[in-house]
Amino acid sequence: MGKIAIIAGREFNERVRKKSFIITTILMPIAFVALMFVPALMMNIGSDEQHRIVVVDQSGMVGERMADTKSIDFTPSDKSVEELTAAPEEIFGILVVGSDVFTNPSNVQLLTYESSTINIESEISEQIASIIESEKLKSYNIEDIDSILAAIETNVSLKVRQLNESGEAQDSSSILNIALAYIFGFLIYMFVFLYGNMVMQGVIEEKSNKVMEVMVSSVKPFQLMMGKILGIASVAVTQFVIWVVFILVVGAAAMSLLGVDEMMAAAQASAAMDPAALTQSANIPAIDDEMLSIISSVTNPAYLLRIFGGFLIYFIGGYLLYAAMFAAVGSAVDNEKDTNNLQLPITIPLMLALFVMLSAMQDPHGPLAFWFSIIPFTSPIVMMVRLPYGVPGWELALSVGLLVVTFIGIVYLAGKIYRVGVFMYGKKPTLGELIKWSRYKY
Numbered sequence: 271m272g273k274i275a276i277i278a279g280r281e282f283n284e285r286v287r288k289k290s291f292i293i294t295t296i297l298m299p300i301a302f303v304a305l306m307f308v309p310a311l312m313m314n315i316g317s318d319e320q321h322r323i324v325v326v327d328q329s330g331m332v333g334e335r336m337a338d339t340k341s342i343d344f345t346p347s348d349k350s351v352e353e354l355t356a357a358p359e360e361i362f363g364i365l366v367v368g369s370d371v372f373t374n375p376s377n378v379q380l381l382t383y384e385s386s387t388i389n390i391e392s393e394i395s396e397q398i399a400s401i402i403e404s405e406k407l408k409s410y411n412i413e414d415i416d417s418i419l420a421a422i423e424t425n426v427s428l429k430v431r432q433l434n435e436s437g438e439a440q441d442s443s444s445i446l447n448i449a450l451a452y453i454f455g456f457l458i459y460m461f462v463f464l465y466g467n468m469v470m471q472g473v474i475e476e477k478s479n480k481v482m483e484v485m486v487s488s489v490k491p492f493q494l495m496m497g498k499i500l501g502i503a504s505v506a507v508t509q510f511v512i513w514v515v516f517i518l519v520v521g522a523a524a525m526s527l528l529g530v531d532e533m534m535a536a537a538q539a540s541a542a543m544d545p546a547a548l549t550q551s552a553n554i555p556a557i558d559d560e561m562l563s564i565i566s567s568v569t570n571p572a573y574l575l576r577i578f579g580g581f582l583i584y585f586i587g588g589y590l591l592y593a594a595m596f597a598a599v600g601s602a603v604d605n606e607k608d609t610n611n612l613q614l615p616i617t618i619p620l621m622l623a624l625f626v627m628l629s630a631m632q633d634p635h636g637p638l639a640f641w642f643s644i645i646p647f648t649s650p651i652v653m654m655v656r657l658p659y660g661v662p663g664w665e666l667a668l669s670v671g672l673l674v675v676t677f678i679g680i681v682y683l684a685g686k687i688y689r690v691g692v693f694m695y696g697k698k699p700t701l702g703e704l705i706k707w708s709r710y711k712y
Contacts, residue, residue, distance in 0.1 A: 273489045277497025278504060281472070285505045295509050299516045321362035321390060323380075326351055328369040335401050336365075339393055351381070358383070365394060372402055447658040448631050454581050455627045455655040459620060462588045462650065465506045466596040466616075469498055470609065473600030492685040495601075499593045506589065507582075514578075580657045580666075587673040588650030591680055592616060598684035598704065601691030608698045615701065623648035627655050634659040644669050646676035683708040 285291055322343045327333030333346035344365075347354065354364055362384065368377030378398060380386065407415050473495075489497075599612045626648065630639035634656045643653040643661075649669045653661070690707040691699075699707075 273493050274497045274500065277489065277494060278501035281498055281501025282504045282508075285468075285502065286508065291505070291509070295512055298509075299513045322360070323363050323365050323394075324349075324354060324359070324361050325365045325367065326354070327367045329367055329371045331405065332367045332371065332398060332401055336397055342390060342393055355381075367398070371398070372405060375399070375402060450577060450658040451627075451631050451634070451655040454577065454657075455631075455651050456624075458581070458585055458588060458651045458654050459624050459627075461506060461510075461585055462592050463617075463620060465502055465589055466592040469502050469593045470596040470600035471606065472498055472502070473597055474603060474606055474609075477601065478604060491601075491689045495594070495597050495685060495688045496681070499590065499597060502593065503586065503589055507586070510582075510585070576657060581654060583670060584650040584654055584673075587670065587677060591646060591650075591673065591677045592620070594677070594681045594684040598687040598691065601688045602699045602704060602707075603691075604698075612699075612701060612704065619647035620651070623651035626652050630655045640665070644672060646673045649673055 319341070320338075320343045321341060322345060324345050324347045325333040325336055326347055326349070333344075336344040336346075338344055345361075351364060351366055363380055363382035363386070366379040366381065368374065368379075371377050375398075378395075380391065380394065407419075412418065595616050596613075599609055599616070602612065603609050623642065626638060626642045630636075630642070630652055633639060639652060639656055642648045643656050644665070650673070653666075653669050686709075687704050687707045691704075
């Protein structure tokens, strides 16, 4: 164990001193935050350009009622399509509404001089649909139909609370659950693949530089493999801890600037059914039930422990499992180009888990999500998707237990391949040969 610790320490010291480690550690949380917020910000900013669309209304009932929007300027015209196209104006396009649009809603055509967008098409379709619906309602001769429709319009705000094993109701947010499921499931996939490849590349580099031959004279190949795996694992954990601290610090500052502390107080007051506490500050912004559920969940220590504790367990377990296989592949080849075929059996379960993750987000307790969260090669990703929704204790214990047992077995087999592979040069082994090496007795 002492030699393994020395090798792990060497791997750790070498990698944390690299510029790539420092740059990745700094940029990754920034990129992660940007990935979440920049697209939404860009969508909100949008473009101030207004597209002028000439409306040729053959029905005589639609053109004058098309309302201008932020992005579209509707201009009714008495000209025909042929006249407009014969003498092109500075317009975005021509909207042609058929004479039988009320009986045939598909008889609507948009002719554009440049590529259209989904937002423009949606705005046009919604307005025309609303006009047609309004005309159809008028045909029933109901007096004051607009006032009646306005009076009966109702928005239902559904507050969801989940019962735990003791029967106690706790706030639950499907939006928060699906967001965390996607984020943490994808992070497990990314980290396992990234750091597993790092192990493989390190083994290939040392083998090609003949460093391996010197090192195995004083340590056993198995100790060398485990030292590299654990050393890079410590780098990953260090990076993860730095990212968590960074996110907590930045998150605390953002919460203070946005007044989220008051929102949390409001959420707690709402949970306690204390109206007086809810109105004690005039500065507290209006909060809907969904936001209250989100705030209540993210301030629940048990919920946070389940998510972050599960992430740490499944990241370490998934990494150790796949890193052993990546190390075995790295020891069997002389350069990274030769790893493509041998990596395929390793990457297939990871990719499969990523696809199942999308299904599990919709049905976290279904049979597909259950079995793939138990199978060790896919459980690190799929179980992380299920954790925000709540998982029975026995399923979690079975999943972790199988992951540990499988890791031990894979390390044993990978160690056998590693012993042979580190001394093999000039030959590109096949998958069958690797399996053959794993059966050798020592």
